[in-house]
Amino acid sequence: MNYTEAQAELEKILEQLQEVPADIDQLHARVARAEQLIALCRAKLRGAAEEVARLRESTEE
Amino acid sequence: METMPLSRLATFIRRVFALNLPEPVWVSAELAQVNESRGHTWLTLVEKGENEAGIIAQLEAVIWSGKLKRIHKLHGLRLTRGVLQEGMSVRLQVSTSFHERYGLRLIVEDLDPEHTLGNLERRRQATLEALSRDGILDRNARQPLPPAPQRLAVISADTAAGWSDFRRQLAENGYGYSFTADLYSAALQGQQTTEEITTRLRQIGRRKAEYDLIVIVRGGGGKTDLAAFDDEALCRAVADAPLPVIVGIGHEIDITVLDRVVHRSLKTPTAVAAYLIDALLQTETRLLNLGRRIAATATALLHGETSSLDRKAIAIHQTGTAVLEAGHLRTAAQRKELHYLVRHQLERAGDRVRQQSMLLNALRPETTLARGYALVSQEGRILTSPDKAVPGKVEVRLRDGKLVLRRD
Known part of the structure; x- marks a missing residue:
């Protein structure tokens, strides 16, 4: 799953969380999935930042 | 009618001659034949008609050996010998002698060399005029002399001192120039001269490509010896020679017609050799000068091209450096912008995730x-x-x- 897909799904879940859920399990499942997606996005951003830092170092004169 | 014995008639004729021609007389004639025998010189005197075709008078003459010695002493050995050549026009002082048994003979008492010389001079002038009329006096001189005349066809008598002088002089030149000289042997005096030289010229003409010029050399000779070189046929042949002709026929003062028709006339064989050596020296000097000028020009050109190249190299270096520097600056700016944009995007994305996280916290039950x-x-x-x-x-x-x- 790439960052854009993760973001799309996360936005959709955050919207759904503002409605009344069908049942408790669905509510918990949505929260858990949202947490998972946020962790994924953070990890991806951190990875990108590290990659950029490394590139910057390698192009430093 | 009285009949007399032969001896009486002969005696009578002798008396007629003795009475009528008691003193020697001067006669002019041409020498048709000259023979020497036991010191005496036997001559056949002739007189030719106007058109030179027929002989209109012919008498035998003799110069007794004693008389010949006196004549030699009086006029000089060399001059006398020159005059007493077949074909010469002579003025002789003769007394008539009729011998009962040997018949009529003229006894030469003296001779007049001036007459012969004058005659030669007139013949010379006539030849000159004929050649001049036909416009061939400078025909040979118009042929260009090669710049380095080293291959020579030499017409000379192989026994003559002139030929060996000439060869030695060439060989011993101080500059180390090498000459090849092929000898075409020919008589260079007397009646055979024209025919032999003309034959040799024809032979040389067939090998024209092998030679640069023709040289005719001969040691010294008397004034009358040179008569052969005034011959019109000879001079025409030489004027038409296939190559430039240079002569050194060993005379100090006199000019023969041959001297006038050749490319260049010099006094002696040695002078011809010196002239050729000098021609090579001049050519070499000219070549050396040309060589120096070529070297100087080439050096100047090289120098000019080198500085031009240097200038171009400097210009290329400067342009290259400037382009490179501009490139470096542009790259650095782009790099800076790139990092800024990336950081900005990452920050925006981070902000968004933080907001989403906060929203999730707010929404969680x-x-x-x-x-x-x-x-x-x-x-x-x-x-x-x-x-x-x-x-x-x-x-x-x-x-x-x-x-x-x-x-x-």
Whole structure:
């Protein structure tokens, strides 16, 4: 799953969380999935930042 | 009629001659034949008609050896010998002698060399005029002399001192020039001269490509010896020679017609050799000068091209450096912008994830429960309206735990 897909799904879940859920399990499942997606996005951003830092170092004169 | 013996008639004739020609007389004639025998010189005198075709008078003459010695002493050995050549026009002082047994003979008492010389001079002038009229006096001189005349066809008598002088002089030149000289042997005096030289010229003409020029050399000779070189046929042949002709026929003062028709006339064989050596020296000097000028020009050109190249190299270097520097600056700016844009995008994305995280925290049920709200459900279904509640167990979730109620 790439960052854009993760973001799309996360936005959709955050919207759904503002409605009344069908049942408790669905509510918990949505929260858990949202947490998972946020962790994924953070990890991806951190990875990108590290990659950029490394590139910057390698192009430093 | 009286009959007399032969001797009486002969005696009578002798008396007639002796009485009528008591003194020597001067006669002019041409020498048709000259023979020497036991010191005496036997001559055949002739006189030719106007057109030179027929002989109109012919008498035998003799110069006794004693008389010849006196004549030599009087006029000089060399001059006398020159005059007494076949074909010469002579003026002789003769006395007539009639011998009963040997017949009529003229006894030469003296001769007049001036007459012969004058005659030669007139013949010379006539030849010159004829050649001049035909415009061939400078025909040979118009042929260009090669710049380095080293291959020579030499017409000379192989026994003559002139030929060996010439060869030695060439060989011993101080500059180390090498000459090849092929000898075409020919008589260079007397009546054979014209025919032999003309034959040799024809032979040389057939090998024209092998030679640069023709040289005719001969050691010294008397004035009359040179008569052969005034011959019109000879001079025409030489004027028409296939190559430039240079002569050195060994005379100090006199000019023959041959001297006038050749490319260049010099006094002696040695002078011809010196002239050729000098021609080579001049050519070599000219070549050396040319060589120096070529070297100087080439050096100047090289120098010019080198500085031009240097200037171009400097210009290329400067342009290259400037382009490179501009490139470096542009790259650095782009790099800076790139990092800025990347950081900006990453920051924006980070901000968004933070907001999403905050939103999730706000939306998660635990947050709401923590503020004192309760989540009410019946068999997993969330109750948002009292009407939807059915009798049975009702689960109420609070901040710190679960409460189960019962609806009647």
